[in-house]
Amino acid sequence: MSDLAGARVLVLGAGVSGPGAVRILHALGAEPVVADSRPDAVELLQASLPEGVGCTGVGLDRAAEMLLDTGPGRIDLVVTSPGWRPDSPLLRSATEAGLELWGDVELAWRADAAGMFGPPRTWLAVTGTNGKTTTTSMLESICREAGMAVRACGNIGLPVTEVLLAEPRVEVLAAELSSFQLHWAPSCRPDVGVVLNVAEDHLDWHGSMEAYAAAKAQVLTGRVAVAGNDDPIASRLLEEAPASARIGVRLGAPRHGELGVVDGVLTARIGGRGDDDEVPLLPAVDVRPPGPAGVLDALAAAAVAMSVGAEAEHVAAGLRGFTVAAHRAELVDTVDGVRYVDDSKATNPHAARTSLLAGGTMVWLAGGLLKGADVDPLVAEVADVLRGVVLIGRDRARIAEALSRHAPGVPVVELASGDDDGAAAPDEPQQTMDRAVAEAARMATGGDTVLLAPAAASMDMFTDYGHRGRSFALAVGRVAGR
Template sequence: MGSGQVTDWQGKNVTVAGLGVSGIPAAKVLRGLGAKVTVVNDGDDTRARAQAEELEALGIAVRLGDGATLPEGTELIVTTPGWKPDKPLFAAAEQAGVPVWGDVELAWRLRGPDAAPWLAVTGTNGKTTTVQMLASILQAAGLRTAAVGNIGVSLLDAVLGEEQYDVLAVELSSYQLHWAPSLRAHSAAVLNIAPDHLDWHGSMEAYAADKGRIYEGNRVACVYNVADKATEDLVREADVEEGCRAIGFTLGTPAPSQLGVVEGILVDRAFVENRQKNAQELAEVSDVNPPAPHNIANALAAAALARAYGVPPKAVRDGLRAFTPDAHRIAHVADVDGVAYVDDSKATNTHAAEASLAAYESIVWIAGGLAKGAVFEELVAKSAKRLRGAVLIGADRGLIREALARHAPEVPVVDLDRTDTGAMPAAVQEAQRLARPGDTVLLAPACASMDMFANYNQRGDAFAEAVRGLGAGA
């Protein structure tokens, strides 16, 4: 199981770790290729049993409630991204000399000889939006493409399905990159790096190193964020193919080999003739939806990857105009009594919340949830001057309350000592009480949602419903 393609899966003993979103398709694909597949799973509940039954009908062995033991004869482990690297199963694999791949690595190895190249995106925040913008730009250029990976079409489906692609826009998480040693993208971008998922990676250094793997072996461009030196450092450390270029994106005026913004216009000084003197206009800031600063940065990163692939300037503009963001990403819900209500439930960490808070002048901030090991001092210190008030909900709201007391003592804070789903209508009512005409009530929790909701979508829906309730009562 070296780094080359595995052509003969017949009879290979493969263990799939986890029944997750990627585990089940991986098990089915491997079984279809003739491998002897065993799925191991920590949980043993009703849902897991139903999934196990479905897989067993296909001739796949399933062990529930025992994710720690390495099945006898295992030649390869394919893991779902959620499994932490410190799991006993992986220690046992290392001892036995058994390689561990993620679903991305499996998809990469299963590509055919004429497979579509990958334009890959990672970063703490903005990955999904950037990949969707990129796919929209590639489509505008008449290319057959899809947004795949952590979103949309599964990578295994994209690689093995009937559909023929010219190029793929691939979103990759740090988890997926950790388990994808032989991935080599055409071009790749790291949008930003902020502390996140440290409980999984163990340290900030390990997290950044996994993000940086996306640049390994790039052929044309390593795209980095000029405002985030950590991303440029990763480019410097990467082992790339001869001729591959470092391309920066900036919200300021671009230097040669960068994309940036000049007087409201997105310009390219990287993929032009004589880049010392020339710049190519790509689009207007108003073509980006919504034109918040962090979203313009996403658009520039997407444009850089598209231009690295040879897409003409007009397609960048047309693709950005055609793009509509997903729900719960700085989505304007309603105006009530001169106050704007904005749902950015997707801001599940401090870095995303900081970008969201920077987009408005005067804010009543609804925040809180599961902190995932995050600290809130810097976020609150940077955003304090914009805060009219704060309403806190969720399990770890105390951490945000303490940061507010230290860095924004004059800001009124309502601590709703609640983690039930009914807390959201109460939070919106409190926010309405604190807000003045011209303010924005912003749900940007800076935390995960699972203490109170199934996911950030449900949290955003609850916020929007509560806001609509205000309008009805007005």
């Protein structure tokens, strides 16, 4: 890392990860150059930097020219925003020029491991198709109860680069890491890492299920590997992990070296205890969010925390004090006996499955960007619980086709939006959501649940899943007459 002093580093993307990357590079003595297609984004980044920290801003065309420059002003390294695809023209040009490509996580890992900002921290990494944010937040809560100087970071909270510079000093990083971040962090070896589950998601970015799973497996290369044994792919990755210790978590009774549930109580059988020792943690009914997914997330967080010294009492206190983030199976209102639930965070079929099978009859509000995922298995599994379906978003036709194959008797309403390519309807996203919730309300009867669990990403119509969830809540309020 000392070689970065005086190096010119191209930072691709002025978004969330950009400012932290610039600050780290500046602290290491490098010359950061930020490239983005949006001049205003670069200006905002520059304005957000502390006094004395600066960077040059360029457009993407100029960045492409700089990658070809072999003179004194040449680029020595590229640090990319995690969302940039490996096959993008700029990254292909960087590879052809023989440059290394790092993400902000790779930059932070290398700087920390080299002791550039004091003794290396303890890295606890959480990944999986679903449940990452909940598990990471639970992990932070447990570690804090154990007296650790911990901070949730990565894909939630602060970027890992900014945590390295935070005051007071953070000793334990509870890092939620996406498959994109892990792809661009090839040397990262977390002290403890957990893969919760692996289901089809982001295949349009990674190119294959194998590549997606391989990115997730990156967190299992450190001292302790943890994975959900009820998930076949995660379980296989755990078996193949090079870690010196492996811990499985499951919803059933735990075997030796696992965490699970015994007579309704979260239970651990790890930590060098005898084969027959079972350490109770807390009753499953005390876990929030309730249900199998929440319990599995809690078990995973407990496994990671206990691997770095947390005790059973810390696990119980941390989980009881944990507050569920918004848009995760959140009850918005009950109107005329119908429950309206916002699970906008269900951005893939695997995530939507949990809420659809939570119990009772559902009117399902779904649609958006499927990102290459296959929705047929989900539709086939949940067909019997569907009272009706309302579809929005760009890939709604694919979900409608799956419904026609596997649930032909279920009423389906498709709503076009002005955000569709070539759609005739000029609706704004909120107008479309208002219509969708009104249609769902007409389908529902007392005792049903109108469930927003899109099984798809939101960016075709909304800023993010939070925007989509807030739009749903506003539409529910209109149905309720508010």
